[in-house]
Amino acid sequence: MSSESKVNFGATARLRKWPSLGNQRREDRDTYLVLEGTLDQCITAFMDKPQATRHLYEIHTSPQPPLVTAILSPEHVVELSRLREFL
Known part of the structure; x- marks a missing residue:
């Protein structure tokens, strides 16, 4: 893995x-903070x-191109979790 593709897992982040309603996102509402x-x-x-x-x-954090975007979708979080386990 090259140095530019490493992820800083110690970076500040927020789980939102x-x-x-019925296990479906209410896109008409704002997300709320679960963990900082x-x-x-x-x-x-x-x-x-x-x-x-x-x-x-979703997780909000500072972007770390190319692997980490400002808002991480659930699918992206699962992939980062796999990467973290690999490292």
């Missing part, structure tokens, strides 16, 4: 949740959520 900590802590908290509700969560 979409309000939901490191990217590592937010990934761990996200992965602890039931898989059936993970689509309601």
